[in-house]
Amino acid sequence: MRTSLFEPFTEIDLPLPDRRDGKVRASWAIGHDRRLIVTTDRLSAFDRILAGVPYKGQVLNQLAAWWFDRTSDIVPNHVVSVPDPNALLARAAVPLPVEVVVRGHITGVTDTSVWGMYSEGQRSIYGYDFPDGLAKNTPLPNHIVTPTTKAQAGGHDVPLTCAQVVERGLLDADLWERVMDIALTVFGRGVEIAEQAGLILADTKYEFGMTHDGDLILIDEIHTPDSSRVWMADSYERRLADGNEPESLDKEDVRRAFAELGYKGEGPIPNVPDEVWSATTARYIVAYERLTGTPFDPGAYPVPERLTANLTKAGLL
Template sequence: MQLLHRGKVRDVYSDRPGELILVASDRVSVYDVVLPTPIPDKGKMLTTLSLWWFDKLADVVPNHVISAEDVPGEWAGRAIRCRQLDVVQVECIARGYLAGLGWESYASSGTISGVQIPAGLVEGDRLPEPVFTPTTKTAPEDGHDEPMTFAEVSDVVGAELAGKLRDATLELYRRAAAIAEKRGVILVDTKFEFGVTPDGELILADEALTSDSSRYWRAEDWNPGGRQVGYDKQYVRDWARDLGTWDKTPPGPEIPAEVVEETRRRYVAMYERITGLTWE
């Protein structure tokens, strides 16, 4: 078993040609900094929710999953055996509502990633149509992900692949948002990563629609005009930002026990509402 990469949250191993094992940890990162305090069961929740979404969306875009059972026993429940792919070096983001960096960009320029957005919207508003707002895929040690226009994506990966990435990202978002809506959940935005097989097939990789890679709001909480109540990693981001004493560089601050507990509660609540299953 060879460790190939240790990411902010996931570790990547290889034990067979053409296959990888993705192991999700309980680590949590904000502003590209891994905080020293884990969130109990987070790795299992990310893995289980990803698998649920991979299954629901398999007819939209094939995914990299080989097995969630054929993994070493010590990682059971938080690991996925998957296909090794040529990873596309673009973070593919779909936004259906104004929040986070999307809201900040709109408030300052009226655009997000070069996409013109109608005037007069407020923070938390629903966009007329979901938009594709990609970013660079930058290692934390090299800086932060930066917004890209569609033309810039085309320059990096070629026009044909860029079009496939945009179409797949938006269709995955639309399908997932419709599923979530039936369960009283608003899928605000989400990030996808894709890989390509040797014969050029586009494959959905990494994770899918977890509370780490997506923003989720409960429908009953939605109140455009300010910061919304997030059931995702935004809760930890907001806590870190509101400290007022951390400059967003390593080392990150310890997370208080009550924030850890509330973060875990929100992850569990969203998992249960989306899937209809009870977390155990």
């Protein structure tokens, strides 16, 4: 039984062409060079959809738009407009076949996380050599790019070295160099803004795409609790000293809850207490408010009715 007063927004059907579904988002074609992207409340981890979390989709959509605006001087992005709290009108782009993860701390519980591999005894990870004696959740000497392949349906992301991106023909050398430079610069901006909000941006994932005109742009989402690990700065040192995990404002607590049950993406999805999901909603909203400096204005539920009305008003339906 859900502790919320309404069901999370997990499904949507719109009378638009060329529907494409991801774990969290669905998109449709608007003309030849635009796409309407709707962000649901679905939460994914371990490359599986685990549940629906109320207001999560709205936080992701609006916070990503906020971040896109604050990094547009570094790299163009796909935002055209935000016609609804859960929807984005975007420039159409072909995604690059590489997910670009930038890490500022050694952390994580998944098999592709640096800490996951380091804790199993690996010292050469993603093409970088790590010394013995590193502690979980501590800063890395430098921000690093750790690419992965994009998971296919039912599969998992596969770690790559930066050199393998070019060696395997996923991207040419010049484009990959541009992507890495942009990713590190955007991450640096994110770290600075998060610090001003009393937060630590520990790591994040970026996706890039090429428009029909051949422009490289940032797509998907940026510095959200879904794509990043975000920690509270004021309790960070104390919690590490006590041997505890950082106080997070992302979905890492969900990953840990499932990992503690022995689940890492294979087999039936186990049940976790309802409190895990209500706490996740609260963390996402706190992240939004701390970063943007504005109160979260919850959109009306059920979402499909509100969404349809707003898209009609915007001339998109």
